[in-house]
Amino acid sequence: MSSLVLAADSHGFLSPTGVEVAFLLVGLVTFGAAIVTVTTKQLVHAALWLVVALGGLAVEYLLLTAEFIAWVQVLIYVGSVVVLLLFGLMLTRAPIGRSPDADSGNRWAALTVALASAAALVWVVADAFRTTWIDVDRAQGSTAVTGSILFRHWVLPFEALSVLLLAALVGAIVLSRKNDGAAAADGKGGH
Amino acid sequence: MHLVYPAVLSSLLFCTGLYGVLARRNAILVLMSVELMLNAVNLNLVAFDVWLRDTLHAGQALTLFVIAVAAAEIGIGLAIVLAVYRGRGTSDIDKLRDAAEPRDPHDDPYDPSDTAAVADAADATDEKAEATA
CATH class of the missing domain: 1.20.120.1200 (NADH-ubiquinone/plastoquinone oxidoreductase chain 6, subunit NuoJ)
Incomplete structure (x- = not known):
């Protein structure tokens, strides 16, 4: 150090x-x-x-x-x-x-919050580092090194992540498909 | 290279994303701002990984995981936004106020003694369930 x-x-x-x-x-x-x-x-x-x-x-x-x-x-x-x-x-x-309502009415409050947090973060980070x-x-992240590290030490999180991606895929399909047929079969359509 | 440059850039990007999340009304613009915040975090992770010369490359591995989780998040988020748009005809988050506190204290939709209000509340929850289904 x-x-x-x-x-x-x-x-x-x-x-x-x-x-x-x-x-x-x-x-x-x-x-x-x-x-x-x-x-x-x-x-x-x-x-x-x-x-x-x-x-x-x-x-x-x-x-x-x-x-x-x-x-x-x-x-x-x-x-x-x-x-x-x-x-x-x-x-x-x-x-x-141009859509005039792209910004919400509280944009001045948002600007205040963002500027305050930016000032605090930049001050702390600049002071610390x-x-x-x-x-x-020396290169730290060449493809060969990243690949071997990923499949040697991070294999379990990697596999868990692929399960997460599969779940997200299935979830996105379920959320976005039109369920008119199922609603009509249940007899409570009309939405 | 000084570590200050990537660290300050990532703080500024994070606060830009924070402003976007708070100030935007369109749900898709809010998702874009969330992406900016995640990217700021990624830049920080990569910079500190290069600084500390981590032998496990934890920073870069975590960056890859954050990128993958962000891709999953944007897929699910857009599916939810599209479902809300189909149900309500708008993706303006200022108009999605079903969970808001009632303005009038005598008009509490969750008051069990008020049967009409209970029916209203049931309607509202039904609508919400349909909009997200």
Whole structure:
């Protein structure tokens, strides 16, 4: 631990490395896209800005040498979650143009809460880790290492997770299928 | 790289998601904000895993699990939103107020002495069951 602190002393904030500059720039883009996602009045644009934010996070994972996580992020989030969200927007007949009631009436209270928690979190985190240095020269999350660790030490949670995914799949099908036939057979249709 | 950069970015993203969850009315936009919060947590996990050089790679394994759980959550959440939309014709969470406290204390739907109110309450629970079924 003391060697880490010593290493951090030799790295000032005023002479950033190339990785830090890249991280900062991509982080700004990610944060801006996230802000637009939660504030825009056009629902479909919110989903598309979410793609930018999640893709930026994938680049951040690459900069942190977590290569496998980055590609999983691109595959799962950008590839499927955003598509699911767009399908959800279409199926609930979301308006294409600006919808003035996208924000609730308590948005000022929400803004207060968010700014207060952001100030508290950033203050605490910056105070706690301002001298901590990450060594990103050695890759920590290459695909080979992640695969062998996942199937050697984390096999049981992995299998439990596949059961969870199966349950979620079945649950989503049960929730979203139209049960008009069953309701008519029970004789209490009309909903 | 300083650990401050990913940690501060993840706190800011988390608070952005928090604002979205509290301020948005459309249920699907709320789900998007939840995704932002989960991603902020993922960034934190990856950064600390790289910092601590965990030999078990617990941070990255947990990140993968969080991503999978988030995918399951978004599937179930969208199915619920679609069921509510089919039942009510809206996915505006400000209008889904069945569990709200009654405004008038004399109009308590769960007062057992008021038979009409009891019927109303039964109706309301029926509607809710149908909307989520």
